[in-house]
Amino acid sequence: MRRRQFIGGAISVAALSRARAQQAMPVIGFLHAGSAEENVKRLAAFRKGLASGGLTEGQNVAIEYRWASGRNEELPALAADLVRRNVALIATPGSTAAAVAARKATTTIPIVFSSGTDPVALGLVDSLNRPGGNATGITSLNAELSAKRLGIFRELAPGLSRYFTLVKPGSALAAPFVADLQRAAGPLGLRVEVLEADTADEIDTAFAQLPPEPGAGLVFGPEGFFYVHRARIAELALRRRLPTIFDVRDYVEAGGLASYGSDYFNVIELAGQYTARVLKGARPAELPVQQATKFELVLNRKTAAALGVTISPTLLATADDVIE
Template sequence: MRRRQFIGGAISVAMLSRARAQPTMPVMGFLHAGSAEENVKRLAAFRKGLASGGMVEGKNVSVEYRWAAGRNQELASLAADLVRRNVALIATPGSTAAAVAAREATSTIPIVFSSGTDPVALGLVDSLNRPGGNATGITSLNAELSAKRLGIFRELVPGVSRYFTLVKPSSALAAPFVADMQRAASPLGIRIEVLNADTEGEIDAALAQLPSAPGAGLVFGPEGFFYIHRARIAELALRHRLPTIFDVRDYVEAGGLASYGSDYFNVMELAGEYAARVLKGARPAELPVQQATKFELVLNRKTAKILGLAIGPTLLATADDVIE
């Protein structure tokens, strides 16, 4: 009997030793202002980048997901929860508001972000070349994109005489975006008028303020809150016969007129690759913020017809996608 006990004890010790010898799988936190349902394709692109860097979810990295589902006010508590769990990394790709919340929650846990707003202005990094802290990631050069977006919009809708932009005033992205827009508009002789909306109901009210006569145009920038309500925004714009240009193609697929911005699937993939590097030991302070290099122009010909617009042959030829 004692021999059996000895053998059983030896087996137990051997199993315990093997378990201790196995490396612990790192846990990555994933924080986003949106919902899982609307980010399936983008999340797939992020996982693709992660895998290309040698990190496969469920195989050698575990992921704790936190989705705010449009309730940005919950991002701070969701970020704090990931910090309490002492995750190895917090990834916030495609959600600048989540990146800001994560940076405010921790100065030690590494953060990998992608941002359409200048990460220096947001306080995420000290500089693009030398991030200096615990965060790094991908930026979409929004100031330069704003100028390009306005130029495309003028060519697409030459009759626009008043340019409006809609911002969420409580968002950390609002002030940097408006500053980018004003800098981009000034050399073009364009004045940007700002409308505010913090709730879905205020989106309706803001668009109702626009002049009913032809001549108004609406330019959007990166804001996760508006992205969630993109179908509603596209519907209201059509109802008011209002031409619009956005930063990502999803709005155009929902019925918006046009979009020009970075290829978000490429940005998500790049963010995944950076996350893999950090999980393997790279220090964010020493990883320069990458700048997106792939951009796309998407046009909605059906919406253009409803608005009575004829898309010129040059724009049609340069568009990466035309939705019929």
Template sequence: MRRRRFIGLVGGAAASATLWPLAARAQQDLPVIGLLHAGSREENAKRLASFQKGLADAGFVEGQNVTIEYRWASGRNDDLPAMAADLVRRRVSVITTPGSTAAAVVASAATTTIPVVFSSGTDPVALGLVTSLRRPGGNVTGITSLNAELAAKRLGLLRELVPKAARYFALVKPTSELAAPFVRDLLGAAASLDITVDVLNADTADQIDAAFAGIPKSPGNVMVFGPEGFFYIHRARIADLALRGGLSTMFDVRDYVDAGGLASYGSDYLDLMELTGNYVARVLKGAKPADLPVQQATKFEFVINRKTARALGIEIPPTVLATADDVID
């Protein structure tokens, strides 16, 4: 080997050895977001994109000036505590739980020092996440959709959609933090409308199947679903079971309707995810969660699947169609 070429190789290797540690240090110096979620990445792709948009709008782009450590439980909520503990050990800059109430509860219990930014489907004060909406007072703040408290509105809309409903059912995940407020509001609304609602429980996929199997097949039966990430994972399966069973369904988010459910009413989840990303960015810039009031959803949408309505033999009243924010054909 010629001497000049040998020196060049040595020099190049030395330069590379110098550059790699610099690059590694630069990567390590980026703030790290720990994202904890009870669902899966695949099922939440659109929501994750909206969260990242909220971050980017506030100046943080993943891989450029911020790193995100993802922890997806994929429906195995029992895995969440270990995942949260791992993020705490890694000393991430902030933990966020966009669209996952179960993850929010676990994250807030895992640390009193690392900031936690949640988006929750029910009252975060009742959950014990914060002491006050206006002044959270600790290391936790975020966004609330209050979807669990909209059960009365959904029941009323379902009654307008199917005015001659024979029987009303509701499906909840009994171990969910969202179950109790949903059932409380639903039964209160049902009593005021002189409606009897049979509440069914499902904690597993097999129990979802069993719940549907136990409902008499009738075109006059309707079902309202509790807001729950576990059901969201199985939304296509639920829509199919409902259609085959002749059940008219009402959900909390439009994704179920996109999958074949009849209707949904609730907060605009993509907007909520953007707000969550923006709040995480504010914390990364130095804002303290204790000083950031919990934001409440301001955008709501009523969505109807007209194709599903036709399959169920439902004639949607013109007055109901006129109030829908979107109609899927």
């Protein structure tokens, strides 16, 4: 009887020790505009970055996840919830809208972001070299790559005469992206017309506004709302025989024609590394925003054939991946 009591007491002490150890773990608040299901590979990249900094989820760090699942309007409340829980850090890898919501929610809890739009223009940091506040991270330069993306698009589909872009009105990403796109289009002798969509139904409406005759092309930039609906966007573009180019490969894997932008898995891994550095004592105000150095061109040969687009040997040779 005494032995059983002793064993029971030992188990209780061990359980209490484990509970205390878990409570002592720093907690990362992970905030994202998308959903867990569509970000499995990106989460793996983030955890890989954490691991390179000596942190493993469930062992010496805990993560509280908050997903908006394409409903950006919910991000402020989700960010506020993480602030109330007094997490050690808020990470928003691969979700610029989440980074903006987190920055508005707190000026004290450290934030590590990855952004496809200039973080200075968004108010996330004072400058890239000296962020100055509670946020730092990685900029993927996707918005700044607009000129390169347009040049590739013109080479891929030389018959285009009208260029369109689709943005989410009210999004913090919309205005900087459109401004950058228009600046890039000018020297190329192009004009980009802007369409808007705020709901899934409005995406269909926007596509219906495009000219029915051949010659139109659609350029997409960083926006989590459209990412959630990427399969629908690819389907609509194919149905209307509309060439498209995007900022990340996931759209092309869903059936889009092409993408050119930073290697997102690398960017998110870097965000994981920065998260580990901040949790170990680095100050965001003094940790320079890193710029992506790996970029990729992804083409979908099956979609090209369906659209009647002939991919030049030069583009095929320079593509980092060709989806058959």
